Amino acid sequence: MxxxxxxxxxxxxxxxxxxxxxxxxxxxxxxxxxxxxxxxxxxxxxxxxxxxxxxxxxxxxxxxxxxxxxxxxxxxxxxxxxxxxxxxxxxxxxxxxxxxxxxxxxxxxxxxxxxxxxxxxxxxxxxxxxxxxxxxxxxxxxxxxxxxQISDLLKEKEDLQSISKYIYDKFSKEQRYSTQKAKAVLQSGLKAVEQNFNTFVLNNNSLVFYFDPHQINRDTKNYVQVSLPLRELGEVVTPRILVEHLKGEAEKSKVKIPSARQVRNKQLASKKLVALTFDDGPDPQTTPRLLSILKKENVPATFFILGNRLALYPEIVKQEYKLGHQVGSHTFNHLNLPQLPMKEVQEEIKNTADLVQKTLGIAPQGLRPPYGATTPEINAQAQTPIIQWSVDSLDWKSKNADQIEQVVMNEVYDGSIILMHDIYDSSVDGAEKVIKKLKRQGYTFVTVNQLIEARGKLENSQVYFNATR
Missing domain, CATH: 3.30.565.40 (Fervidobacterium nodosum Rt17-B1 like)
Structure with missing residues (x-):
């Protein structure tokens, strides 16, 4: 041409x-x-x-x-x-x-x-x-x-649900959506999937969507244009979208579309919460079996992995992350950090962080120092929350599933962080018993970050043992 x-x-x-x-x-x-x-x-x-x-x-x-x-x-x-x-x-x-x-x-x-x-x-x-x-x-x-794509603009893919709900709530109040049939079309057209929201532009103050004719309104042959001020999207869009004046406007905005995480935390806040955590993995025999149990029970967990084992079994850690579990660092070689020169402490933390970033594309979500041994100076090096525990299952000591269950059930309470290991068969069996019993007692399982954010604020270098109301 x-x-x-x-x-x-x-x-x-x-x-x-x-x-x-x-x-x-x-x-x-x-x-x-x-x-x-x-x-x-x-x-x-x-x-x-x-x-x-x-x-x-x-x-x-x-x-x-x-x-x-x-x-x-x-x-x-x-x-x-x-x-x-x-x-x-x-x-x-x-x-x-x-x-x-x-x-x-x-x-x-x-x-x-x-x-x-x-x-x-x-x-x-x-x-x-x-x-x-x-x-x-x-x-x-x-x-x-x-x-x-629209997913590249959001902090989490689930934040599309928040945008979808906001637009639905806005339109459903209009007269043209007064019937159940019209509301059903609107809800279907705004379902939080990318193909429904990938016709958009970004101007200097808004995210503007264009919805196909009939997508959200069967009575129109025209595209429907919806503009969302970026100042209202500060909780859901990535920081690079809030350029120049927009960051300040987003902080001051009276209308803030809540992020998926905020909605989730609000829903969790009043429930009986507990976080299962597993140290020292991954292990090629026991970790996959544990992941299978967690998937079957629909239970999220937090894995504090060793860098030297991540180097050996990266696919297992990728599977942990893919299944929605939280992945944190347990340092590279499981050394007692306060006994090391600060340079070696930095290497223990950094080497694992770099490997997690390379493997998963994210930084470790929390640091658990080996033996729980740390200092304020070490915490400052982590650049991530420091996660301790409030319930020690002593699974490493008893190596007996029934005893593991008994210890946990005697000490657990709302907001507990439970310490276990995913390198023993007995720990995997014990975890299955604990999950079933805690479910019967009305507990909701969450990751450590979800637990802390549901009850308070998650901050780097801050030490957390539990998250009570």
Missing amino acids: KKKWLGLLLPVFGIIIGVLSERVDKKEAKAPSVNTYIKSVTLKDFSIEVMSENSENQILVNYPKTKSKKINQRLESFLRDELSSFKKASLENNLREKGSFFQSFETYELSPDIVSFKFNVMRKNSPLLQTESQVITKTYDLKEEKEL
Whole structure:
């Protein structure tokens, strides 16, 4: 396809529509109606490219060009795929009349590094067929040269549920959603899955979603646009989204959409809570068996792993994390930290932290010093909460499942952190007994971080033995 600048008028569906492209300053880039074919709008750091054809079909396409060669290639690839799909459909319909494909775009900038493009597409395989309008969006991190999905903007994937609920609560109060049928359509269209929320742009103060016609309202043929002020999303979006003034506005905002973690903690706060923790693993025989029991019982746990064993069995730790368990550090070699020079203490902590980061893509979620031995100076080196315990199962000593169960049940209380090990068969058997008995007594199992956050605040270098009300 030959690129050239056009200044022409084309007959479209019996109406003469002027298609123009222009560059404007940021303050002039206003969002027009989502269902109108509009002139392309870009910012000073981007240019407008034009493609046109007027042979078998009428095609006039605008697309953006950035300073990133990689992103430009992706944008051109996206355009080629769209045109290929259109031409294939026209060919399959075997229509003699010319079809038409028009695309313009708008540009939105959150920051110099994060930019969104909203493509307004109008396609018609024949003048005799109905026009199809579509909104397609692309958001890029220019620095990382990466396209961003909605999950990339959120602290946790579960935070999409908070956004979904907020929008549902807002719309369900309107008259058009007064019937149960309308509410059911709204709820289905806002189900917290990525494909429902991946048509979005980020401008300098809002996250704007575009919902397909009929997705949340069967009575409309138009896209539904929903703008959420970023100042209200401070609890759910990643820090890089709260640029410049937005961080301060988010902290002061009277309306704050709660994160999934906050909702979860609020729900947990009044329940009888207990956290099972396991030290010294992973072990290739016992840890997988324990994971199977935890999965069957739907119980989350916290594993304080040794770096030297993580190096041997990384797949087991990946499985722990994948199943939703918390993974913390028990140092690299299980040495008594206060007896070591500070340089060696730093190495014991750092080497495991680096290996966890490399294996799981996250930092260790807590440090449990071997033997519980630590000092304020050591705690300061951890850069993570220090997790001790309030109930010692003595599983390492008795190596008897019944005795393990008895010790735990004699000492457990609401807010307990229970110490066990996942390197003994007897401990795995004892854990299964403890789980079943505590469930019968009405306890809810949580990870250590969930326990602490449900009852208070989780802080780095702070020492925690339990989390009572």
